[in-house]
Amino acid sequence: MTDAEIEKILSHGPWPPDATHDPSNRVSGDPVAIALGEMLFNDTTLSAGRDMSCATCHQPDQQFADGLPRAIGQKRLDRNTQSLWNAHLNRWFGWSGDTDNLWAQNLTPLFNADEMALDPESLQSGVAKSQNLASYQRVFGPLDAQSPMDTSVNVSKALAAYLETLTTGRTSFDSFRDALATRDQAAMADYPEAALRGLRLFVGHGNCATCHSGPRFSNGEFHDAGVPYFLEHGRVDAGRHGGLQTLMSSPFTLDGAYSDDPDKTGAWAVRSVRFQHSDFGTFRVPSLRRVTLTAPYMHDGSLPDLRAVLNHYNHIDMERLHADGEAILRPLSLRDDDLNDLAAFLYTLSDD
Amino acid sequence: MLVALFLMFASSVWACPDNQRAVELISADANAPPVFVDMDKVPVSAPFSVFIQVCAESGPIKLDFDADMPTHQHGMNYTPQITDLGDGEFQASGVVFHMPGAWRLRVKVTAGSARFDYSTEISVQ
DSSP states (O other), X not given: OOHHHHHHHHTTOOSSOOOOOOTTOTTTTOHHHHHHHHHHHTOGGGSTTSOOOHHHHSXXXXXXXXXXSSOBSSSBOSXXXXXXXXXXXXXXXXXXXXXXXXXXXXXXXXXXXXXXXXXXXXXXXXXXXXXXXXXXXXXXXXXXXXXXXXXXXXXXXXXXXXXXXXOOOOOHHHHHHHHHHTTOHHHHTTSOHHHHHHHHHHHTTTOGGGTSOTTTTOOSSEEOOSOOOBOGGGOBOOBHHHHHHHHHTOSOSTTSTTOOOTTOTTTHHHHHBOOOGXXXXXXXXXXXXXXXXXXXXXXXXXXXXXXXXXXXXXXXXXXXXXXXXXXXXXXXXXXXXXXHHHHHHHHTTSOO | OHHHHHHHXXXXXXXXXXXXXXXXXXXXXTTOOOEEEEOSOOOTTSOEEEEEEEOOOOSSOXXXXXXXXXXXXXXXXXXXXXXXXXXXEEEEEEEOOOSSEEEEEEEEEEETTEEEEEEEEEEEO
């Protein structure tokens, strides 16, 4: 391996990151709030019909996703359900980044008429009837002393405290990466040869690490992957363009009054993010940790398996990319053996 | 006017930079005063600061900073905040290079009616 290859590979670690608490969430890291959050995550009283919980779509035994191309709430939704593993490490949340923090993101499905279909009043009413009321009041105090919106934000923060615990473990890639860092040849030899070839393609000719960078294998930003953003009946999914519009009208950002952080840590992003013409139809780069366990893929779930994703990038239709957008993607024209090697590498991100 | 400004720059050049790590930016304008940039190791997709030193005394100076990836045909996703630290030094904070690769740093110095454009390219890994 060249020094440049080694530097690129080392940039994908170490893993896991140090545990940190979210200063915008006063119950972040609180064991009682974490336990409450897990109970609320599975609580169907947090939906208008009392028939859906967070776990309905984010199923723990499905990697906190649902295995469907597009989520089903009160109706079929426009996007694929993303896994919640490592979600707390994001800068932006959801496929379009319409929130800048984890607790605010939890309010999106709660208040979406096509998902949990609540409003602050009905959410507070749900908490009052919930078997988790006593636990809620232990963390946040008397319910009847709170406004409906304050209760809603409290629920979202308890959920966030739980979701912050969902960090994936160390994989065989991480063992190889750390062995490479110390030049431990014996430990490096344990890494499968096909995965190593795939890793070198990933950081080299495949150009995958341009967007799937860092220890999470995502730069956390938004790109056009050449997946159509047209929906049925002539509708389009505006992606990041729409996400930014929602973000800017939200009172729940890190710069807003519902943040518990007087220093507004992290608010620099919402204050300085740029609106760009090229945002239209772009979506957040997903992490690749546990990627082989979270099919189907892409923002609309249109690619059923990993091979379909690799084939998509191998023969990408340049006509589907913004003419005036980024010039990053090009057909890779890899052989089947190369694609097999890339898949072998991706499996080593999913074997924790 | 440009000549007058150049003479003013040339006659009162500050001793800068004193940091061996600083990189001089390139301007196509032969009259442009030297400008240097300095930064720690650049992280990918995380905010950092660029320190910019304009090596001339000319009264009030306005400085703009931006960056792009020419081969990718995109710029930054965030607007950096520029702080005038005095003595010709500026800090661009909240700079985010969201991809590894070749980034072009672009600086514009405005002094009165004179404007000078600078750039340099760095590799981010």
